[in-house]
Amino acid sequence: MMRAPWATHFGFTKLPFSKTVSAKDLLDRASHQEAVARIRFCIAESLLGVITGEVGVGKTVALRAAISQLDPAAHHIVYLANPTVGTRGLYVTIVRALGAMPRGFKAELVAQAYTLLAAEEQERRRRVVLVIDEAHLLTPEQLEAIRLLTNADMDSAASCSLLLVGQPTLARQLRLGVFAALDQRIATRYQIAPMDLAEAAEYLHHHLALVGRTDPLFADDAVARLHKASLGLPRALNNAATAALIAATTAGKALVDDDCAKKAVAELTRD
Numbered sequence: 431m432m433r434a435p436w437a438t439h440f441g442f443t444k445l446p447f448s449k450t451v452s453a454k455d456l457l458d459r460a461s462h463q464e465a466v467a468r469i470r471f472c473i474a475e476s477l478l479g480v481i482t483g484e485v486g487v488g489k490t491v492a493l494r495a496a497i498s499q500l501d502p503a504a505h506h507i508v509y510l511a512n513p514t515v516g517t518r519g520l521y522v523t524i525v526r527a528l529g530a531m532p533r534g535f536k537a538e539l540v541a542q543a544y545t546l547l548a549a550e551e552q553e554r555r556r557r558v559v560l561v562i563d564e565a566h567l568l569t570p571e572q573l574e575a576i577r578l579l580t581n582a583d584m585d586s587a588a589s590c591s592l593l594l595v596g597q598p599t600l601a602r603q604l605r606l607g608v609f610a611a612l613d614q615r616i617a618t619r620y621q622i623a624p625m626d627l628a629e630a631a632e633y634l635h636h637h638l639a640l641v642g643r644t645d646p647l648f649a650d651d652a653v654a655r656l657h658k659a660s661l662g663l664p665r666a667l668n669n670a671a672t673a674a675l676i677a678a679t680t681a682g683k684a685l686v687d688d689d690c691a692k693k694a695v696a697e698l699t700r701d
């Protein structure tokens with residue numbers, strides 16, 4: 431495998447700050463922990479939960495972390511990564527995920543989804559967890575379809591938990607009068623917070639330790655600059671930290687000082 435020169439320069443065992451972090455390697459920061467706990471609560475109690483946060487704050491990783499802690503034999507996770515599939519598409523996805531062939535017409539399809547959800551719980555004794563990521567992209571019509579699915583009068587729906595995960599606009603959208611019925615069913619809502627400076631420093635340290643460097647590589651002022659530029663968002667901090675490591679390598683420096691951080695920030699904010 432080709433090694434990136436900057437990885438060699440710092441003696442990393444693999445690239446730090448990669449997009450794919452396994453659930454066990456995640457930093458258990460306070461807001462992440464809280465989100466995971468809320469998600470687990472919703473799943474355990476078959477409730478509706480809403481998790482929001484800015485782009486790259488760690489919503490999807492919190493979901494993955496919570497799901498990784500579940501007993502796979504007792505849960506059936508239906509995960510919709512992108513809900514821009516129309517209202518019918520929403521039901522088709524659920525029906526397919528539960529192992530059936532979607533039936534043609536909408537009314538029929540809705541009934542089929544209910545029946546399958548009920549069967550999963552009552553016959554197979556598996557709790558269905560319906561997860562809709564990027565849920566701020568849901569249309570009003572889809573939100574209405576979801577309200578029907580979670581209608582407490584339906585036997586099947588009572589036993590399925592639903593998680594809506596999306597950008598902060600989702601929380602605002604749900605608060606609009608037209609969605610009041612759905613909004614009232616939300617058992618838990620939580621907005622994942624960006625990292626503060628101390629968490630950002632811990633985040634950098636954590637990721638460097640995962641690739642074999644436990645000694646401090648980033649100067650304090652460099653950390654502060656990268657934290658500020660990233661607005662405390664992990665994904666943005668990944669990019670800023672990587673750019674700073676590359677700048678240090680280019681300059682032949684053993685540590686990332688504020689000069690490297692400045693270069694990284696300038697590079698990332700250039701049009």
Ligand SMILES: Nc1ncnc2c1ncn2[C@@H]1O[C@H](COP(=O)(O)OP(=O)(O)O)[C@@H](O)[C@H]1O
Pocket residue numbers: 447448449450451455456457458459462483484485486487488489490491492664665668
């Ligand atoms: N708790 C965490 N520990 C380690 N890395 C994290 C953590 N939270 C976020 N990240 C990093 O930030 C990236 C973006 O997180 P993600 O969950 O995809 O954001 P969102 O879904 O909110 O847009 C992840 O790919 C991961 O690299």
Ligand SMILES: [Mg+2]
Pocket residue numbers: 489490491563564
């Ligand atoms: Mg995401």
